Every structure is written in C-alpha cells, then in structure tokens.
Amino acid sequence: MQPFRIVDLIPEDKELIQQTAQIAFEASQSISKIWLPTVEAAIEEVHESLKREGISQVLLDGDRVAAWVGASLQFSERVLEIHPLIVARAYQGNGLGRRMVNHVEAWARQRGALTLWIGTSDETRATSLSGVDLYENPGAAIANFHQLAPHPCGFWLRLGFCIVGILPDAEGVGKPSIMMAKPLQQKGGEADED
Ligand SMILES: CC(C)(COP(=O)(O)OP(=O)(O)OC[C@H]1O[C@@H](n2cnc3c(N)ncnc32)[C@H](O)[C@@H]1OP(=O)(O)O)[C@@H](O)C(=O)NCCC(=O)NCCS
Known part of the structure; x- marks a missing residue:
C-alpha cells in the first residue's frame, strides 16, 4: 500500500482540482448549506485558495484526494489563517485532520509566525x-x-x-x-x- 503524501495544488492540475472540489462540496454540506452550494462553487474556492500568499495542499492516498488544507499569511506573516480544512467524508475520524493541521503548524513555525x-x-x-x-x-x-x-x-x-x-x-x-x-x-x- 502506498503511504499518504502531501502535494501542492497547482492551477494547471485540473483533475486534482476537480477531485478536491468534489470532496470539499460533499464534506461541507454537514456544516454549511451556503458556503459551497455546488461543485462549481467549490472549484472557484480552490482557485481562490491558489491566489493567496500561503499554501494550498492536498493529502493523496495513491491518486485519490483524501484531504485539502489552505492557509494564508496575514499581518506581515505573523499570523496564519487556516482556510479551508477538509477531510473527505470516507476518511474522516482517522487522524487526517490532525495530520494536516500539524503539517501547517510546522510550516508556520518555520516561517516564524506567532x-x-x-x-x-x-x-x-x-x-x-x-x-x-x-x-x-x-x-x-x-x-x-x-x-x-x-x-x-x-x-x-x-x-x-x-x-x-x-x-x-x-x-x-x-x-x-x-x-x-x-x-x-x-x-x-x-x-x-x-
Ligand atoms: C473537522 C474535520 C476537519 C476533522 O478531521 P478528521 O480527520 O475527521 O479528525 P481527526 O480524526 O484528525 O480528529 C482529531 C481529534 O479530534 C476529534 N474530533 C474530530 N472531529 C471532532 C468533532 N466534530 N468534535 C469533537 N472532536 C472531534 C477526534 O475524535 C480526534 O480526537 P483524539 O485526539 O481523541 O483522537 C473533518 O471532520 C471535516 O473535514 N469535516 C467537514 C469540513 C469541516 O468541518 N472543516 C472544518 C471547518 S472549520
């Protein structure tokens, strides 16, 4: 079995963006009916995350997107906002959300964020x-x-x-x-x- 790996999302990777949007749309329905009302809105959200100064990364299980995290630097890089954090419904409750946050934390610490x-x-x-x-x-x-x-x-x-x-x-x-x-x-x- 291949281990999970974290990769950057890039605007050219349409297949990965589509998958990311799909898991985000599905997982978001339990918390909000207005944030991502359609998969198209989720695709737009992925593209927005790529424009921010920070990271937008996915956790891959083979070639399947299991989780997505975005994080943007604010206040002259002293502050990092995580948005969004999504674990695909089939993968929830297995420590992947914690893993993504730990990953972002390490990245932010290294940059000296407070x-x-x-x-x-x-x-x-x-x-x-x-x-x-x-x-x-x-x-x-x-x-x-x-x-x-x-x-x-x-x-x-x-x-x-x-x-x-x-x-x-x-x-x-x-x-x-x-x-x-x-x-x-x-x-x-x-x-x-x-
Ligand atoms: C919220 C979310 C990111 C959590 O990811 P996850 O992979 O399911 O969570 P983990 O398995 O890493 O959980 C880590 C710990 O938090 C606990 N936990 C997870 N979700 C919880 C919840 N809703 N309420 C209370 N505790 C929770 C787990 O029991 C676990 O506890 P442990 O330390 O005793 O093991 C995921 O459920 C998700 O994507 N939900 C839909 C989208 C969403 O709500 N995103 C966050 C928007 S602010």
Missing part, C-alpha cells in the same frame, strides 16, 4: 453561541461556551485552539462565526515596543 487561527461558523445551532444576543456580553458568551450538537469547533478545541472572538450574524441572524487561535511560539517573551 499565531495560527481559524474561523468556524455555526449555521446549524450546534453551539451556545448561536441564536443569542452576542452584543450583550460577548466575554460571558465565550466563557460559557458549550456544544449542543456535533460541530467542527470540537475538533479545534481538541487540537489546542481556544475561542478568541466571535463575529455575530456572520452567516445570518443568530449564526455567528467563531474565531479560534493557537500560539505557535513559546509564551513568556517580552512584548515588542512599537
């Missing part, structure tokens, strides 16, 4: 942050966060990310985006004077 972050929307009323007034006391809403149903934030918490912010109504009334981050370098340094 913060890794992701945004995950709650469109399905799966967390205590949906369907409530987040302007009233956002700090308390975050402190009292809990899951009501399965949601990817459970995965990110498991990987050591913590909730650092919420963007109310990002996906519609009562459907926030949840920002989660993880430090990449050891804590305890002096703050920069600037």
Whole structure:
C-alpha cells in the first residue's frame, strides 16, 4: 500500500482540482448549506485558495484526494489563517485532520509566525453561541461556551485552539462565526515596543 503524501495544488492540475472540489462540496454540506452550494462553487474556492500568499495542499492516498488544507499569511506573516480544512467524508475520524493541521503548524513555525487561527461558523445551532444576543456580553458568551450538537469547533478545541472572538450574524441572524487561535511560539517573551 502506498503511504499518504502531501502535494501542492497547482492551477494547471485540473483533475486534482476537480477531485478536491468534489470532496470539499460533499464534506461541507454537514456544516454549511451556503458556503459551497455546488461543485462549481467549490472549484472557484480552490482557485481562490491558489491566489493567496500561503499554501494550498492536498493529502493523496495513491491518486485519490483524501484531504485539502489552505492557509494564508496575514499581518506581515505573523499570523496564519487556516482556510479551508477538509477531510473527505470516507476518511474522516482517522487522524487526517490532525495530520494536516500539524503539517501547517510546522510550516508556520518555520516561517516564524506567532499565531495560527481559524474561523468556524455555526449555521446549524450546534453551539451556545448561536441564536443569542452576542452584543450583550460577548466575554460571558465565550466563557460559557458549550456544544449542543456535533460541530467542527470540537475538533479545534481538541487540537489546542481556544475561542478568541466571535463575529455575530456572520452567516445570518443568530449564526455567528467563531474565531479560534493557537500560539505557535513559546509564551513568556517580552512584548515588542512599537
Ligand atoms: C473537522 C474535520 C476537519 C476533522 O478531521 P478528521 O480527520 O475527521 O479528525 P481527526 O480524526 O484528525 O480528529 C482529531 C481529534 O479530534 C476529534 N474530533 C474530530 N472531529 C471532532 C468533532 N466534530 N468534535 C469533537 N472532536 C472531534 C477526534 O475524535 C480526534 O480526537 P483524539 O485526539 O481523541 O483522537 C473533518 O471532520 C471535516 O473535514 N469535516 C467537514 C469540513 C469541516 O468541518 N472543516 C472544518 C471547518 S472549520
């Protein structure tokens, strides 16, 4: 059996882009009906990921796409946003999501980035942050966060990310985006004077 390998996506590789879009479309349906409504929208998303300064890579099982990760550098390369992370439905629950995040983390650390972050929307009323007034006391809403149903934030918490912010109504009334981050370098340094 061939081991998994991670390769760069390139605009010329139409077959790989098509496969990546297909797994992204299928896997995204459980979390969002608006993000990737069609395979064509997913193809567009893949092309968008290739334009960003960062990485867009797939994990191959033979010649089959098992997972896709994109990540873009921000804030003069101090920050890296992972978007998107997709594990094909048939491969979920086997450690591939963790493997892709570890891979991105290593890449970001090597470049000296300080913060890794992701945004995950709650469109399905799966967390205590949906369907409530987040302007009233956002700090308390975050402190009292809990899951009501399965949601990817459970995965990110498991990987050591913590909730650092919420963007109310990002996906519609009562459907926030949840920002989660993880430090990449050891804590305890002096703050920069600037
Ligand atoms: C979320 C996703 C990337 C996770 O990938 P995965 O390969 O299934 O996850 P892994 O097998 O690597 O899981 C790593 C750990 O997280 C846990 N985990 C995975 N999904 C979880 C969830 N939804 N809630 C709680 N914990 C979860 C696993 O149990 C495992 O725990 P362990 O450390 O005890 O072994 C994948 O399910 C996916 O692509 N979902 C659809 C798209 C999506 O939601 N992307 C993220 C958008 S923000």
